Amino acid sequence: MSIHNTVKRVTTHVLSEMKLKGEKIAMLTSYDYSMASIVDKAGIDVILVGDSASNVMAGFETTLPITLDNMIYHAASVVRAAKRALVVVDMPFGTYQGNSKEALSSAIRIMKETGAHAVKLEGGAEIAESIERILSAGIPVMGHLGLTPQSIHKFGTYVVRAREEEEAKRLKSDARLLEEAGAFAIVLEKIPAVLAGEVAESISIPTIGIGAGNKVDGQVLVIHDMLGINQEFSPRFLRRYHNLYQEITGAVQAYIKDVRSHDFPNEKEQY
Ligand code: KIV
Numbered sequence: 001m002s003i004h005n006t007v008k009r010v011t012t013h014v015l016s017e018m019k020l021k022g023e024k025i026a027m028l029t030s031y032d033y034s035m036a037s038i039v040d041k042a043g044i045d046v047i048l049v050g051d052s053a054s055n056v057m058a059g060f061e062t063t064l065p066i067t068l069d070n071m072i073y074h075a076a077s078v079v080r081a082a083k084r085a086l087v088v089v090d091m092p093f094g095t096y097q098g099n100s101k102e103a104l105s106s107a108i109r110i111m112k113e114t115g116a117h118a119v120k121l122e123g124g125a126e127i128a129e130s131i132e133r134i135l136s137a138g139i140p141v142m143g144h145l146g147l148t149p150q151s152i153h154k155f156g157t158y159v160v161r162a163r164e165e166e167e168a169k170r171l172k173s174d175a176r177l178l179e180e181a182g183a184f185a186i187v188l189e190k191i192p193a194v195l196a197g198e199v200a201e202s203i204s205i206p207t208i209g210i211g212a213g214n215k216v217d218g219q220v221l222v223i224h225d226m227l228g229i230n231q232e233f234s235p236r237f238l239r240r241y242h243n244l245y246q247e248i249t250g251a252v253q254a255y256i257k258d259v260r261s262h263d264f265p266n267e268k269e270q271y
Contacts, residue, residue, distance in 0.1 A: 010045050010086040012118065012140050012184040018045075018217070019206040025185075025218025027088075027208050028226070031057050031074040035223060036081035044085050046208075048120065048220060049075040051090040051150070056224040063149045064093045068106055075114035087116045088142050093150040096121055096130045103130035107139050120187065122148035124174025128181060135182045143178040145171050146212065147190035158235075160211070162191045172199060179203045187220060188212040190237070211237035 003023055007014050018025055027046035030036035031053045039047060053074050054066035068091075075089040089110050096103035107119050118140035121127055131141055146161045155161075162168045171191065178186055185206040188196045193213020200207040200216045209216035221238065224230040228243040258264035 004043070004045060007084075009084055012086065015045070015086070015185055015206050015218075016204075019204075025206055025208060027218055027220035029053075029220070029222045029224075030078050030081075033077040033081045036078040039223065040082045040085045045218070046220075047078055047082055047085045047087050049078050049087065049089045049116070050222065051092050052222050054092075056222060056230060062152050063090075064152075066092050068092055068095050068109060072110060072113045075110060075116050079115040086118065087114075088118045088120050089114060089116045090120050096134075097123070097127060100129040100133040103127075104133045104137055107134045108137065111139055118142055118184065120144055122150050124170070124177055128177060131178070131181050131183065141178075141181075141183045142208075143175075143183045143186040144189065145174050145178075145186060145191075146188050146196075149189075158190070160190050160192065162195055168192075168195050171195065172202065175199045175203055175207075179205050185217075188216060190235075211235065 025045050029048045029050040051063040054060045054063045095106035120142040122144040162171045188209050190211035196212035197215025206217040208218040210220050228240045231245045
């Protein structure tokens with residue numbers, strides 16, 4: 001029987017067993033209790049409380065403005081809903097880069113105040129000290145390489161990363177560094193599929209792709225994008241499983257019509 005059918009609670013150990021057995025890992029974002037409850041009951045393996053909340057929940061253009069307090073609020077709501085999935089929380093911009101002591105205290109706040117199971121940080125060698133310090137406190141770390149949206153002002157664009165040999169080499173060495181440091185998995189965002197496959201094969205920890213092809217060990221999407229709530233964002237890697245924007249618009253318009261026409265509430269809908 002497949003591992004995902006037998007476990008009551010997904011742990012970092014379960015994910016590494018899934019990689020060993022060649023079972024793909026399914027990960028989605030959630031930011032609130034109601035959505036996380038649906039996603040968890042549907043059987044997702046990992047819920048990421050992504051700092052994409054900055055875009056899809058708060059309406060900012062980038063992930064930079066979201067604060068540690070904001071992330072803790074979202075993560076605590078998700079944790080209350082997640083009975084089976086592993087919950088991973090993004091450490092927001094400015095809470096771990098350049099100061100490993102601050103990185104550890106930010107990670108400790110996330111774990112203590114939300115009850116989440118792990119944190120995710122963007123970057124490789126440049127944040128190695130922060131990763132090691134967080135891991136030394138027994139907090140599981142997920143890495144994130146390739147397109148790292150917190151560095152958008154350095155890149156200047158959201159195009160595919162690591163197409164050039166030099167950047168690809170650096171990404172491979174960062175992946176090995178994260179594995180050796182003790183990270184339990186790595187997100188690979190928007191890099192060539194061949195490169196992502198080579199990374200997945202060269203390290204023993206699971207790689208979870210977004211715009212990284214299907215040779216990786218699992219996939220992640222932002223839930224608002226895959227449900228079609230967010231209409232403006234349509235990169236090539238995104239598969240839309242629904243058109244909730246249209247569904248919700250239709251429902252809201254029907255409600256407005258019913259209120260205006262005195263149809264709602266009717267006799268049976270009042271006391
Ligand atoms: O914040 C986020 O949603 C993410 C995913 C895109 C991997 O980091």
